[in-house]
Amino acid sequence: MSTEAPEINIDRSKGDFSYAEDYAYDAGIGLSPDTIDYISKVKGEEAWVNEFRHKALKIFQDKPMPTHWASKDLDSIKFEDVRYYLSKGQKPSRTWDDVPDDVKETFERLGIPEQERAFLAGVEAQFDSEAAYSRMKEEMEKLGVIFVGPHEGLHEHPEIFKKFFGKVIPIGDNKFSALNSACFSGGSFIYVPKGVKVAQPLQAYFRINAENFGQFERTLIIADEGSEVTYMEGCTAPKFETATLHSAVVELVALKGAKIQYITVQNWSNNVFNLVTKRGMAEEDAEIRWIDCNIGSRLTMKYPGVVLKGERARGEVISIALANDGQHQDTGAKMIHAASNTTSNVISKSISIGEGRSTYRGQVHIPKRLSNCKNNTECDALLINTNSRTDTYPAITVRGDHNSVQHEASVSKVSAEQIFYMQQRGLEEGEAMSLAVNGFINDLAREFPMEYSVELKRLIDLEMEGSVG
Amino acid sequence: MSVVTTTPDTEKFTEENFRHHLDAFWLNAPWVQELKEENWTRFQELPMPTRSDERYRFTDIRKLKLEGYRPAQEPSEAKKADAIERSNIVSNYAGKLVFGDNYLLEFQGVSEELASKGVIWMPLQRAVLEHPELVKKYFLEEENLLGSEKLLALHNAFFHGGSFLYVPKGVEIEKPLCAYYWSADCNEAIFPHTLLVAEDNAKVDFVDYYGSLDEGCCSTLSCGVGTIYAGQGAQVFRKIVQNFNEECLSVQLEANIANRDSQVKTIAVNLGSKYARLQNHTRIVGPGADVKMYGLTIGRDEQEFDQRTLQIHEAPNAVSDLLFKNALLDDSRTIFSGLIKVAKDAQQTDAYQTNRNLLLSKTAEANSLPGLEIEANDVKCSHGATTGQVDENELFYLMARGIPRETAYQLLVFGFFEEIIEKISNEELRENVRKLVQKKFAS
Numbered sequence: 001m002s003t004e005a006p007e008i009n010i011d012r013s014k015g016d017f018s019y020a021e022d023y024a025y026d027a028g029i030g031l032s033p034d035t036i037d038y039i040s041k042v043k044g045e046e047a048w049v050n051e052f053r054h055k056a057l058k059i060f061q062d063k064p065m066p067t068h069w070a071s072k073d074l075d076s077i078k079f080e081d082v083r084y085y086l087s088k089g090q091k092p093s094r095t096w097d098d099v100p101d102d103v104k105e106t107f108e109r110l111g112i113p114e115q116e117r118a119f120l121a122g123v124e125a126q127f128d129s130e131a132a133y134s135r136m137k138e139e140m141e142k143l144g145v146i147f148v149g150p151h152e153g154l155h156e157h158p159e160i161f162k163k164f165f166g167k168v169i170p171i172g173d174n175k176f177s178a179l180n181s182a183c184f185s186g187g188s189f190i191y192v193p194k195g196v197k198v199a200q201p202l203q204a205y206f207r208i209n210a211e212n213f214g215q216f217e218r219t220l221i222i223a224d225e226g227s228e229v230t231y232m233e234g235c236t237a238p239k240f241e242t243a244t245l246h247s248a249v250v251e252l253v254a255l256k257g258a259k260i261q262y263i264t265v266q267n268w269s270n271n272v273f274n275l276v277t278k279r280g281m282a283e284e285d286a287e288i289r290w291i292d293c294n295i296g297s298r299l300t301m302k303y304p305g306v307v308l309k310g311e312r313a314r315g316e317v318i319s320i321a322l323a324n325d326g327q328h329q330d331t332g333a334k335m336i337h338a339a340s341n342t343t344s345n346v347i348s349k350s351i352s353i354g355e356g357r358s359t360y361r362g363q364v365h366i367p368k369r370l371s372n373c374k375n376n377t378e379c380d381a382l383l384i385n386t387n388s389r390t391d392t393y394p395a396i397t398v399r400g401d402h403n404s405v406q407h408e409a410s411v412s413k414v415s416a417e418q419i420f421y422m423q424q425r426g427l428e429e430g431e432a433m434s435l436a437v438n439g440f441i442n443d444l445a446r447e448f449p450m451e452y453s454v455e456l457k458r459l460i461d462l463e464m465e466g467s468v469g
Numbered sequence: 470m471s472v473v474t475t476t477p478d479t480e481k482f483t484e485e486n487f488r489h490h491l492d493a494f495w496l497n498a499p500w501v502q503e504l505k506e507e508n509w510t511r512f513q514e515l516p517m518p519t520r521s522d523e524r525y526r527f528t529d530i531r532k533l534k535l536e537g538y539r540p541a542q543e544p545s546e547a548k549k550a551d552a553i554e555r556s557n558i559v560s561n562y563a564g565k566l567v568f569g570d571n572y573l574l575e576f577q578g579v580s581e582e583l584a585s586k587g588v589i590w591m592p593l594q595r596a597v598l599e600h601p602e603l604v605k606k607y608f609l610e611e612e613n614l615l616g617s618e619k620l621l622a623l624h625n626a627f628f629h630g631g632s633f634l635y636v637p638k639g640v641e642i643e644k645p646l647c648a649y650y651w652s653a654d655c656n657e658a659i660f661p662h663t664l665l666v667a668e669d670n671a672k673v674d675f676v677d678y679y680g681s682l683d684e685g686c687c688s689t690l691s692c693g694v695g696t697i698y699a700g701q702g703a704q705v706f707r708k709i710v711q712n713f714n715e716e717c718l719s720v721q722l723e724a725n726i727a728n729r730d731s732q733v734k735t736i737a738v739n740l741g742s743k744y745a746r747l748q749n750h751t752r753i754v755g756p757g758a759d760v761k762m763y764g765l766t767i768g769r770d771e772q773e774f775d776q777r778t779l780q781i782h783e784a785p786n787a788v789s790d791l792l793f794k795n796a797l798l799d800d801s802r803t804i805f806s807g808l809i810k811v812a813k814d815a816q817q818t819d820a821y822q823t824n825r826n827l828l829l830s831k832t833a834e835a836n837s838l839p840g841l842e843i844e845a846n847d848v849k850c851s852h853g854a855t856t857g858q859v860d861e862n863e864l865f866y867l868m869a870r871g872i873p874r875e876t877a878y879q880l881l882v883f884g885f886f887e888e889i890i891e892k893i894s895n896e897e898l899r900e901n902v903r904k905l906v907q908k909k910f911a912s
Contacts, residue, residue: 069523368832383846387813392841395526396854401831404857411843411850 023128023210027085033057036182039085043151043185056171056181063175071328073299077273082214082245084183087130126206126217129185140198145229146191147202150218153189160191164222168251168281168307176275176301180216180249187217187248192227192258201230201263201449206246208272214245221251223258223286232263232452235296243298244272252280252288256310259287265452267459268296270327276302279334282342284310291447292319294329295459303361305334308342308373315344320441320456323356323388324463332361332394337373337403346377349441352388353463362394364405371401379409382440384433384464414440434464482512482658486540487626494629498597500605508625515619524616527804527836528775532718532744538690540627541570541657548653548682549574556649558678558710558901563644564590564634569651569682571630571659579642586640593631593662603635607666607698611724615748615777620720624660624692631662634673638700641672645708645895649678652713655687663695667703667731675707676898679721681714681741688743691719699731701755706734708893712905713741715772720746729755729784736893738902739766739774740909750779753815756786764793765889765902767909768801768833778807780822782815785845791822794889796882797833798910806838809852813844822852827859827885879910 027038036057040050065074130149140147146157153161171181188204208215223229235246246268254260260280268274274297280288290304306315317333335344350358360379381390392409414436422432438445438457445453487509495501518525518533544552552569563583567575579590589600596604613621632648650661667673679691691713699705713719719742727733739745751760766774780789795803805824826835837854859881867877886906893899 068521368834381841381843383843383848386816386846387844388846389844390841391843392839392852394837394839394854396837396856397527397834398826398828398837398856399832399834400828402858403828405837405855406857407837407839407852407854409839409841409852411841411848413846413848 023086025085025087027083029083029212030080031057031082031084031183035084039183039185042085042087045154049154052166052171053182056178059172060175060178060182063172063178066175070301071299071330073328077243077245081212083210083212084214084216085185086128086210086213087185126186126204126215128208128210128213128215143196144193145196145198146189148189150184150187150189150220153220157189157191160222161189161220164251164253165220168253168279169249169277173277176247177249177277180218180247180277183214184216184218184249186215187219188221188231189219190221190229190231192223192229194224195226197228198230201232204231204233206233206235208244208246208268212244214247217248219248219250221260221262222253223255223260225255226257228259230261230263232265232449234265235268246272246274246276248276250276250278254280254282254286254288256283257285258283261289261291263291263448263452264293265455266294266296266300270296270298270324272297274300274302276300278302278304279307280305280315281307281309282313282315285312286310287314287316289316289318290333292317292331293448293456294319294321294331295463297329298326299328299330301330303332303334303363305336306344307336307338308344309338311339311341313339313342315342317346317348318444318447319348320444321348321350321358322460322463323350323352323358325354325356328357328359330359330361332359333377334363335365335375336363337366337370337375340370341372343374345375347444348379349382349444350380350390351382351384351437351440352390353384355387355389357389357391359391360393360409364394364396364407366398366400366403366405368399370403373400373403375405377407380440381409381411382437383411383413384437430465434461437464481536481539482623482627490540490627490629494594498601500601501597504609505626508622512619512622512626515622517619518616522616524777524806526806526838529744529773529802532773533746535623535690537688538656538658541654541659543572544569544653551682552649552651552653555651555680556647556678559645559647559676559895559898561644561897562647563642564646566592566632566647567649567651568630568659568661570653570657571628573630579646583640583642587637588640588642589633589635590646591633593633593664594629596633600635604633604664607664607696609696611696611726611752613722613724614750614779615722617720617722617746617748620692621694621722624662624694624722627658628660628662628694630660631664633664634675635666636668636671636673638668639670642674645674645676645898647676647678649680650691650693652681652689652691652717655689658690658692661691661693663693665696665705665707666698667700667705669700670702671700672704673706674895675705677707677709678712679710679719679741680712681717684714686716688716688718689713691717693719693721695721695723697725697733697735699725699727699733701729702731703728704732706894708736708738708898710738710902710905711741711745711747713745715741715743715770717742718744721748723747723749725749725751727751727753727755727758727760727787730757731755732759734761734763736763736889737765738905739764740905742772744773744775746775746777748777750781751789752781752783753787753789754783756784758784758787760787760789762789762791763889763892765886765906766793766795766803767798767906768795768803769798769909771800773802773804775804776806780807780809780820782809782811782818782820785815786817787815788819789821792825792889793823794825794827794886795835796827796829796885797835798829800830800832802834802836804836804838805854806840807852808840808842809850811843811845811848811850816845816847818845818848818850820848820850824854825885826856827882828856829859829882882910883907
């Protein structure tokens with residue numbers, strides 16, 4: 001097999017289109033207390049939300065960049081050049097026909113309505129700062145399932161919303177959660193009542209359309225006792241000359257015996273800084289699973305976590321990362337055990353192509369006084385080219401009684417024998433490589449709903465194109 | 470050897486103490502004086518490590534304080550005799566050096582046969598004067614990559630005890646060379662130094678023992694540095710037994726270089742100190758090298774063992790394997806932070822790293838940070854970390870065969886360490902390490 005770094009051509013055409021910018025509301029460039037007041041005013045927010053934002057802004061400004069451990073590339077984000085709020089002022093439309101034509105065209109190209117028709121229980125699509133389209137099947141509404149944007153959630157269901165908002169991820173958790181808390185707009189608020197099992201997934205699409213724009217969506221999902229829900233998000237952006245920022249905060253609350261599954265397929269164009277904080281809190285007997293797939297962006301920093309707060313709670317992170325030239329997928333998982341008899345599982349697979357770099361950063365914490373907690377972590381990295389790079393940085397702390405933790409990581413390449421074998425059977429080298437890579441992630445890809453796993457396979461094929469010379 | 474005078478009776482590392490140190494020990498070695506001046510300035514300029522430094526992640530930084538320590542003075546005659554008598558972990562050796570509070574107490578040179586082959590074995594201070602060019606070539610050449618710049622500068626500014634071993638091309642020494650470093654008096658700092666040079670195809674076995682003459686009555690500081698230079702095809706096997714009393718603050722900074730086809734094997738047995746930091750980075754610069762890094766640690770009471778390792782592969786076709794096993798009793802803590810770095814050109818690397826922690830108390834804490842940084846694609850690298858208790862099934866199995874629970878438990882714990890102990894080739898040392906392990910559990 002050739003060991004030279006080949007030319008890589010990636011077809012990103014799917015998301016690489018944009019429309020004329022014509023916004024009714026624009027908070028201008030840069031972030032100041034005025035920007036925040038502007039956002040609050042446009043949204044007609046209550047005083048406590050405005051205060052929350054101001055407090056967050058202060059924390060954001062005071063906190064240093066985490067470059068002592070994270071990528072120095074963070075320093076290339078020019079916060080002063082970012083546009084923090086853009087919207088056409090539309091309220092989320094309830095039927096597809098009400099969506100403005102250009103926005104509709106965007107989403108049609110992304111294939112949302114078909115997917116909705118196919119199997120989704122609800123869809124929300126966010127275009128820059130605000131939701132453009134939101135709809136949920138009537139029978140779900142009848143059962144009392146709420147699926148709206150955070151602002152509707154805030155206004156219409158304050159009693160549930162306020163109780164959990166900012167509780168799983170406090171403002172000051174990190175610099176980017178503070179940034180999100182200061183200028184959040186859009187996202188989802190989901191409440192699933194006691195015992196309701198939402199059989200089909202709820203879905204959200206996020207799209208950045210404007211250049212130099214920062215998207216800061218905020219998602220809060222609450223699964224009440226014994227309920228079950230699956231949520232899927234997909235993200236895309238066209239490619240601009242300048243870097244774009246996406247910094248979301250996602251909080252999940254699984255009350256006693258509830259199950260939440262959160263699926264992400266991240267395919268931002270490769271000039272997006274994707275700095276996301278995701279964490280779930282699992283009460284007694286609850287289960288939270290993060291299924292996270294990162295293919296796009298320039299730099300992704302995302303470590304989905306679960307706080308195992310109640311006995312017998314279960315947390316899981318399954319992640320796939322693919323880093324191509326000019327990309328750094330810095331992903332991982334956090335498992336914070338806070339009750340006895342809790343279990344957690346992390347399986348992470350990464351593929352580095354060309355000069356791509358993938359990093360696994362993990363944290364497992366089992367404090368004293370707990371017993372019979374278990375964690376299992378497996379990280380496998382596949383390196384395609386001679387100049388590809390991978391890192392693994394787990395941190396594991398264990399105290400207490402009869403807790404056990406195991407961590408394993410391995411790095412490998414696609415074996416020459418494997419490729420040779422497939423070539424003997426008539427496959428081109430590139431096809432053989434694609435097949436081998438798909439085999440590497442196959443057991444994880446099965447965890448995705450069928451449509452997503454087909455999409456994933458196609459995305460991987462695209463990324464692998466021309467990666468072997 | 471220079472005239473012994475008393476150190477000014479001030480605490481801490483002061484300008485006056487430093488000037489006195491230069492005059493007392495290094496008058497005849499201007500290049501060492503110069504090096505020490507630079508390090509003294511560096512020491513004063515550098516800040517102490519802080520918690521936000523990734524290389525001190527999880528370290529209880531409050532335990533790492535230099536206040537209250539001063540450069541050690543010469544120990545009393547009674548203590549000297551005690552130290553010499555207790556320097557007996559290996560009885561059949563090729564050469565021996567004993568230091569008490571940095572002062573040379575006993576020196577047994579190598580046989581005439583070895584000396585005639587060109588083997589140089591002597592206190593470092595003497596080697597500086599007798600073989601300056603040779604020492605200069607290897608001395609402090611290896612960079613400190615694991616975050617103890619200030620402590621290294623302190624060591625460099627104040628060391629005077631230490632051993633120097635030079636084994637010329639093709640010379641093989643069968644019996645081990647042994648160096649003992651004793652800490653004798655309260656609030657005093659010792660600076661052990663080992664410089665071990667094995668030229669191409671040389672073979673050597675080396676034992677360093679660190680201990681306190683008094684058991685746990687007062688605090689002392691040990692800030693040691695060790696370097697192995699393994700030439701092409703050289704085989705170096707080094708064992709370190711750190712058995713200070715449990716009030717000691719100890720920092721051991723190891724930096725090793727492995728050339729083409731060399732074998733570098735280190736075993737660190739960590740038993741003593743209140744806070745013990747062990748840094749070991751080994752840089753593989755030639756293809757075909759084989760590096761092994763083993764560690765055995767037992768923590769009890771409030772002891773903290775802070776282990777930081779680096780396996781750096783700069784050349785292709787080399788192998789490195791690390792295994793650190795820690796058993797924790799009472800409120801002890803361990804931190805294992807290891808990193809395998811494989812550079813772009815280091816294809817066909819095989820690198821492994823394993824950390825196993827055995828928690829024997831509900832309040833002990835094991836931290837594990839096994840890391841990989843891989844920039845070459847045709848490699849086999851893996852790491853594993855596990856933390857758990859004595860396996861109930863294994864315990865049951867032994868008890869079902871009539872072994873009382875307590876005994877069965879002990880057998881399993883000692884068995885946990887056998888994997889490391891059996892890698893020690895010297896039978897006497899192996900047996901003595903077993904005794905130290907058992908003693909630590911008995912008390």
